[in-house]
Each structure stands twice: as C-alpha cells, then as structure tokens.
Amino acid sequence: MSVVPSIATESLHDIYLTSPPGCCPSKDDQRPRLIHMLSTPRAVPPTSPFAPRHLLSIADLTSTEFATLVRNASAHKKHGRSGSIQQNLVGSLTGKTVAMIFNKRSTRTRISTEGAVAQMGGHPMFLGKDDIQLGVNESSYDTSVVVSSMVSAVVARVAQHAEVADLAKHSTVPVINALCDRYHPLQAVADFQTIHETFTRKAHRLSGLGLEGLKIAWVGDANNVLFDMAIAAAKMGVDLAARQGTGAPRAGQLHQTNVPEEAVQGADLLVTDTWVSMGQEADQRRRLTDFEGFQITADLAKRGGAKSGWKFMHCLPRHPEEVSDEVFYGPRSLVFPEAENRLWAAIAVLEGLVVNRGRIEWTGP
Numbered sequence: 001m002s003v004v005p006s007i008a009t010e011s012l013h014d015i016y017l018t019s020p021p022g023c024c025p026s027k028d029d030q031r032p033r034l035i036h037m038l039s040t041p042r043a044v045p046p047t048s049p050f051a052p053r054h055l056l057s058i059a060d061l062t063s064t065e066f067a068t069l070v071r072n073a074s075a076h077k078k079h080g081r082s083g084s085i086q087q088n089l090v091g092s093l094t095g096k097t098v099a100m101i102f103n104k105r106s107t108r109t110r111i112s113t114e115g116a117v118a119q120m121g122g123h124p125m126f127l128g129k130d131d132i133q134l135g136v137n138e139s140s141y142d143t144s145v146v147v148s149s150m151v152s153a154v155v156a157r158v159a160q161h162a163e164v165a166d167l168a169k170h171s172t173v174p175v176i177n178a179l180c181d182r183y184h185p186l187q188a189v190a191d192f193q194t195i196h197e198t199f200t201r202k203a204h205r206l207s208g209l210g211l212e213g214l215k216i217a218w219v220g221d222a223n224n225v226l227f228d229m230a231i232a233a234a235k236m237g238v239d240l241a242a243r244q245g246t247g248a249p250r251a252g253q254l255h256q257t258n259v260p261e262e263a264v265q266g267a268d269l270l271v272t273d274t275w276v277s278m279g280q281e282a283d284q285r286r287r288l289t290d291f292e293g294f295q296i297t298a299d300l301a302k303r304g305g306a307k308s309g310w311k312f313m314h315c316l317p318r319h320p321e322e323v324s325d326e327v328f329y330g331p332r333s334l335v336f337p338e339a340e341n342r343l344w345a346a347i348a349v350l351e352g353l354v355v356n357r358g359r360i361e362w363t364g365p
Helices: 063-081 108-119 140-148 161-170 185-199 224-235 260-264 281-290 298-304 335-355
Strands: 014-019 097-102 123-128 153-157 175-177 215-219 269-272 311-314
Touching: 063 185, 063 224, 063 335, 097 108, 108 123, 108 153, 108 185, 108 335, 140 153, 140 161, 153 161, 153 335, 161 175, 175 185, 175 335, 185 224, 185 269, 185 311, 185 335, 215 224, 215 260, 260 298, 311 335
Parallel strands: 014 215, 097 123, 097 153, 153 175, 215 269, 269 311
Antiparallel strands: none
C-alpha cells in the first residue's frame, strides 16, 4: 500500500474503489488497486446574464452549489410526493423547448429528463442519433449554433466527452451533460440526494449535507459514474477514492489494493455499477473474467467488516454478476429510490441552470 501526502484540509467521507486488473482507464496501467484520494475544486467562472452556464461535470460547481442542488432536489421530491409542485416551478419552462441530443440509448436519463421538463411546463424535444445530422453530415459547431438558436437548453447524452464539450463551447444556451465516457453529473446529484436522505442524521450547514464520518466503498470499475461521485465528494471536502488514469480527478492521498474485503471494511454504503458499459461489449468476456470475485454480496460485506447497517446503491442497469439478488432486492438496497431521484435531480439542475440562468440557490420552503 502506498501513500502520497494529502492536499486536503477537511475530511468528511471515505469512498473506496477496488477493481481487478485490466479495468483501468489508462492502457498503460493495468494494476489492480484501490485509490483513496483527495481532489480540489475547480474554479467556477462568474455567472453572466450574457453567457450560458453549462454543467458538464460536478467539477463545474462549487461545494455550496452542489449541496444546494441536492437539497433542492429533495425539496422538490417532498412536494411531488404530496401531489403538488413547488409554486416557483409551476410553468417555469412554459414556452421553452429543451433539446435532448441522445446518441446513446437510455431508460432513466430519458424518462427523468423528459418528465422534469414536462412537469415544469416545457417541451422536451428528443433528438436521437437517427434524427439529426450531428456526426454524420454536420459538424458539432454547426449543430450547436443552429440548435441553440432555437431552444432554451440542450441535454446531451453522447459517447465521448469531447462531443458534449464541443456542443457547450459553441452553444448560446445551457448544455447539460446527461452522460459521456468521462462524467455523469445528473447521476451524481441523484446519488448524493439518496445518500443525504438515507444517512443525514442532524441539521446540516447551508454549505454541506451533514454527512460527516460516512464511509462509502466502491467495488467495481472506475467509470464515469465513479469519477463524478468522487468529484462531488471532493466538493464537499471529503476523502475520495477513484482510479488514477485518463479522465480521473487529480489525486491527493492514495492507497492501493486489489482486495474487495479491504475496501468494504467499516463501510456504511457499498456501491457498484455495470462492469461492461455501452461500447465495451466486444471486451465483455475478458472484463467478466477480470471482475470475478467482485460481486457484492452479504458474505463479502461480512468478511470485509462493513458496518452492521450498511446499504447498497447501483445506478442501473444491473447484471447478476455485479451484485447478488439478496442484496439488490433486499432491505439494504437503495437502488429504486436512487433511480427515482434522477427525476428530482433533473428538476433541480434545470431550475438552477435554465430557469434561474445559472444561479444555483436554495429554493425550498
């Protein structure tokens, strides 16, 4: 186990990642390892009424803004569950169209985003890969300039981060990343909303979520979901775990292991994701072999010494080799509240970036 001096000054959580050989983003580094790291927030440019505010990664938010999005999402959920919508959201997108450029198939992201726009009175316009010229007969520059001149926001689900970055670079309206190979910010908001609703036990500061001392174990692949989860935790001043390599957050303190039991020791929350993401199907057999022994089970949690009240999260779609039915469908599982929270997270993000023009402020009661 190697340790690099930490650059952090505050520690709230531990998020541990463990994964097998052959699953690193970097082809030059195939070592199995756990990386325990700290990341510093990226500077966020000032909001201008003349320039759109984009969300390509949680790194685009301050810690206060991220916590505010999570709290707003929970407030919207509370109102929605009671059969109403917050008064400030009623008709807030009336007369506005939100373009949904989706080059990758989707269940939760499409339903939650379309539902969020509709609940706010707007019109979601779905543009699949067979519907527009992007990447076929038209450049991203041309597409971005034309589409953004006709809509109030763009939600993009694409294969490569460069694609959504190019859209944002030339767009005159907010661009929201609904997934790329590197980041998944809407998932991170929903994940921390779920964590906040499950584990917060005391009144929290306006700039935080009251999750001090929580420990999260990530057992699986280092992917886009993990990267934005790690950045989100860093924005809250947390200890992070994420794999070093292309696209990963900058590292602070590092620990390495290939032992799942070591990762789950003392954990409050066990998290994983699909082992074979879209676009990796050709490599499925090798990846499944590499991940053998990494299935999250009650026995793994017991052997590793997870806390007695540990919970489980998975952003879906789930496959049986990743987590046992006992855990996935059992009382420890948070996967279905986590999935529902995608709707409330989308509403909170649209409210901050589109309705309030980039000003992310507490709008709850």
